[in-house]
Amino acid sequence: MSAYPTIDQFNEAVQNPSTAFTDTILRSGKVRTNGFGYPIALGGGFALTYTVEAGGHRYAVRCFHKSTNGLEGRYARISQSLVSIGKPYFVGFEYQPEGVRVNGRGLPIVKMDWASGETLGAYIEARHRDAAAIGKLITEFRDLETFLRSKGVAHGDLQNGNLLVNGALKLIDYDGMYVPGLPVGQGTEIGQKHFQHPRRSAADFGPTMDRFSFIAIDLSLRALKERPDLFQRFSNGENIILTASDYADPAASEAFAQLRGISTLARDTDNLAQICAAAPSAVPTLEDFLAGRSIPAKIISLTRPAGIVSPKAAAYIGAYPVVDATDFGEVLRAVGDRVEMIGRIVEVKVDRTKYGRPYVFLNFGHWKGRVAKVNIWSDGLKKLAQAPDPSWAGKWISVTGLVDPPFENKKHGYTHLSITLTEANQMRVIDESEAKRRLESRGKSANLRPTTGSANQDVLSRLGVQPTGGSRTTSKKSHIAGIPAAIASAQQKLPNGRGTHPQITTPNEAILASLSGNSRRAPSNTGTRLGSSGSRVILPPPTYQPPPRKDSGIPGWVWLIGIGVLILLIGAR
Template sequence: MRLPQPFDYKMALQAPTVSFLDEELRRCDPRRDPLGMPASVAGGFAVTFDVAVERHRYAVRCFYRQGNHLQQRYAAVAKFVRDSRLPFLVEVDYLDAGIRVGTDVYPVVRMPWVDGARLDDWIDDHLDDPHALNRVRRNIADAVAGLRGHDAAHGDLQHGNILVRPDGAVRLVDYDGMYLPALRGYGAAEQGHRNYQHPERRTQFDATLDLFAAHVIDLSLAGLIHEPGLWRELNKNNGEGLLFSAGDFADPGSSPAFARLAAIPPLAEPARRLHRACEAGFDGIAAALAGEPVSGSARGRSSARPGGPQPLVLQATDRAGLLAHQGDEATVVGRVLRTKTIQRTGTITFLNFGDFRRGAFTVVAWERGHRDLVRAFGSPEDLDGKWVSVTGLLSIFEKGGVRTPQIELPNARAVRVLTGAQATALLASAATAPGAATGASARAASTAAGGPVAGLDDQLSQLYTSTGFTSRLGGATGATAATPPAAGPASPPPRQSTPPPRRPTPPPRQPSTGRTPPGRPFSPPPGPSSAPPHSGPPYSGPPYGGPSRPTGPPWPGRTPAPHQRPDDFDGIGLIAVAAALFLGPAGLMVSVYAMSRERLRHPVDRVAGVVAIPISILWMLYCCCVGFNNFAQGLLAGG
């Protein structure tokens, strides 16, 4: 059974009395973002909503990826949380008939809402408080020891699953991958976050799952207590880690993080032990971290696996690919066309990578993200025209029937400023991944290589990348800011074998799926102006600020005939004024007809058509008054 995607759940929560089957949740009021949509946080398997029911707040988790025996797992987890009474765990209720999306019913998990900050966000705010850092460090170590004492493991210890309360207490959330003795027969449900896991973690499922990640977190916090500047120096994972990344674990000998921490005398031994654990096999983690001799063979370089799937790398102009990967973690590379900051219930900053009216990719920074951008880059407008990479979970915003792929920026660490060469190299490296040459990107690569073009999608792809088409669009789509410059001299664009059709139709949108298809390839473009524009019909009312109408010609749209150019002046507006003046009330019909005509585009015609309507209305009022006066005089004369 295909599960709904995060956007589908957002739309369902617009009417909780209809969508929820639980009597209590039916009365809930979802917290909304400044744009009026239900606020959510997406994870690897589920999207979480913050809902209020009278005086109670809940976190409602809706799943968009298939789980492994989800109901049985959460039944065991709920029992364990109740029986163990561990203070750092949160009660959980699995509702098999939880939410209705369309005509189908899907499960949800309901948990009490925890008021706390993610570990990485909390560190951002407490770098200058070593006592607070040490207190949280001890609390996390106590939580891991508490689970281990019950022969259990969280399974995915990382910054996003550790919430820090204002008093420094911690809460562990997201129990999808939890190990319990009662769940041993079901096997591992996930592999954990790559920037916290051993390179050889795959399907292991026992009480030792948290050892490696706990040591990574403990050593990172200890390093920040001694040298807070390490946060800016080593936290370069696009906001997806603390001081270490998967590459550090795969090759600790060349890791700057290991070198810097080993140079701090009190941390030299813990860093050395983690180094040995990385080089050992998975079964040797416990011995290496305890400082004991590691038995068995060491891990080979070839077995290195950056814990968990690598994030996708996609072009900001690949709208179809971005929409298809809704709910996936991805690194999106492109040039910021324009930034816009607006005031709603808070300050919101948008990084637009194209024409947002037509569904171009956009980064949304809410209040905290906006403050982070200001702190990291000064004015967000300084990012205009720069190449950047943004890492986060892809979501969708819809307005006027147009779906816009976007990333909600958790913090400024998720944004990296690149040069054009770095952007090209990053996209090219993603194209060389195994199985990457699929879908639209593969067809684009084939076309760039001079291969045959087959099918309507391919012809349209070739059309949209043609020089004539992009030059006609001009600045309306921001096409010149869409593709990184190729290294070396630019080659001429491919020639069209046939003239482009006069009525181009945008390529069909790819349906969103819950599965993660292979990465999409990238082929360096012939020149910086050959980027394909974004598909999708125009809509009115910009969700991200900016002008309400495109500055260039309409796209995609029909090409008017020579005698029906949009700016033709045919006098229909003046005819409406004349009819209103001399025909009285009958002129109103002419005015309405004139205003409804598509040809009424010339300024004179438009103004005349608008003026004709109040003239007609005044005539109608005058006629009514005259008629009423004559009627009254007739009554008086008859009396």
Template structure:
């Protein structure tokens, strides 16, 4: 609507809580202010702004809408009751709708009053773990995420916008969900869907609003956390501030983007199975029909498997064992239970149904004299011997590496000198009123700053590329 308020309107209003609120506890609220500007500064979203304030001695999050169609009192009242009834109060930030809460521009507007979660958003928390190279904590976080989805989906609650900004990790490591404008619960069945459709980097195309809409983003986040637990340094290359690892373009075939290539290079059986399931969920027309646990535990579609899954000659009907449930650690536990490698059941041999009318579809690709896979005795097959690739003589290999390093160092030195010379000339041209000696000294010193900055950037880029070329599992 044309008279809907903006974030600036609310910022101006809450600077005088005694004038804009009529409830005594809100009128005495103390809002957190910016250390330099001295005014309340909210966290802004697509439909609302959130202020942190102390109300009645406790820290609260006050959420004001910038779109009038974002939510209603009936929705939040029903959600709050559902959280209490289904035992989800520890997994979500408690919320309470306050009608006619604040007076702005001569009209009263509603507000959602929520518990303030003292912690960080999911992406901020993951970044801290990545910088510390804490792979155990990342794997523990993945287990906690899977356990959270198991509880919320069993309680018939769907958040509707699972993404890094709507998942908070509190000071005790507990995951908490916030922002329920897109949420679904059983009493909402038959109601029109909300206007919000979820973050594009976590949702499939044409996602229907309903009980299982968290299955796809739940898998995206679970796979991302487990993959980072295997190789945390990829965060710097794949995270752009609007995702964890995957983006909306990664969900479109043929799945040959940067993140898919890296996931395949991990050669981890559990990661491969989760990636195969995510590729299957990206198929046009796919819709979630169950919870995340059922999706993970189900068979992997054979057409989505990577080459690392089926053994040579395995029929497409062979399925993989379900992924194990990784229990979340108990309070205070630092060492998580690591998942065991899934065991692939052996496909049963086909029954003899008589002589086929034509040649077997795989017989054309079989070398002469070699029995077909269904005629071979059970047991491991011997791999076909291959000629090993020649390994360069060690002194030659080391000399080549040394020459490359020297060449790069010379290139970096030349670039740095060129930047310094160009900067010195530009600074000297802008200086006036100095002697020639002073002018030369000042311009040389000032130009040294961008030259050193260029050198540092080149060194960091060089190190990043060297890390990316290292094979998975190699010690860094």
């Protein structure tokens, strides 16, 4: 099969539901849009998810933009199984093999009933200090685990974004689900890393693949109930407390050390460390884990007290591929993928749409050029405890989400790439050292991005971006003045500890290079720029400058005619 359409081609199609969808109800619907009037697509795995309102009801429509073998057969089997076992934890759905037409081609969709509620991530973000709410959540997860295990069913990707909380738990996204009758060991995905065994693979697909996730969630929630402060310290928006980096090396993990320091959790924390070191097939059920049964033989010893710095820093393993917000080519190649974008805010635009709705743009470069940014429309602002303002210029942030298609304005000479923030847990303010640690993980095996094939190549070519060095791309011409000199200067100044100099290719890396040694972080209300000698210059926060507006005065030719008429009148006298 030829390459799937790009996200912008899907967006263009679904803007007209009457011609895009084959489903009678969806054809009469309206797709949810952003402040520019473009469809909002939420991404993850193989599909783009659109919200469609039709006939007084709301639906989540999953459009598949990546190839996945046996999709129709799997969904047929899943549908049959959920009907037979009942669906207290599931939502109704319908697989349509040619449910959407893009460029004249019929493509599969899953039309899902809308499930109201907060995502697990948003729910915990708002209530991690509410011991009663967390305690109730622990009970609900244990009931869910018992139910799924009794039916021989496994979801395959239990995580913050795939569980809704509204009085009870609801599971969404069934792309990787196992139900009886599907072939064991033939998975198509391995789940979000912060909730999965560090050695999980597609071969672990089957009825037991949720065991590790339930154990990690249960232990993390119990820790929050005892010490809610752990959430602020260890949550990155895509986890609860523990991350893939912790599972990969529990002995070096500060999070494991903190959990082990809680007396009621010490035994279970030690046991989870042994589970991480063993094979995925050795993971016990949640019931056995809580009873201390069927734990793999001891391999790892957690002896480091909490608060004692590990002699080796754990490598960063993100939930999604990491991209540098100032590497336009790298971000462009990720269009249509869910990523973690790291960067330092250069400009903050606070304004209202023509309909009077507030919005905020967080720009990682000057607006008039090729720049990545974060879009926060009115719905997203409502989810934030505090809306960003101009004082955020100079802050480093991490934001996760789907990279939207490029927005080009040839008149004013700019092209913007963006991630749209819809939930508070998508974004975190981080410091320079953490930004450096995460950016250094780019291109390593733990963070390799699944390619979207050639689908984005036409966009890359149109914007003048060519691949260099395999997976990396850079724009032909930098849109930020002075950056090449700053990069070159920083390149000469920062040794990597082995007598050589690391390759520095982006503005973020140049800034991070200058932070080595005794450098201190600039105040959050200032900007930082590298001078030609590599020194740091503290600047006042940059101010967003709107595009130039046309002069609304009287055109010159009108003045000329008026003067001519006046001269004729005077001459006639």
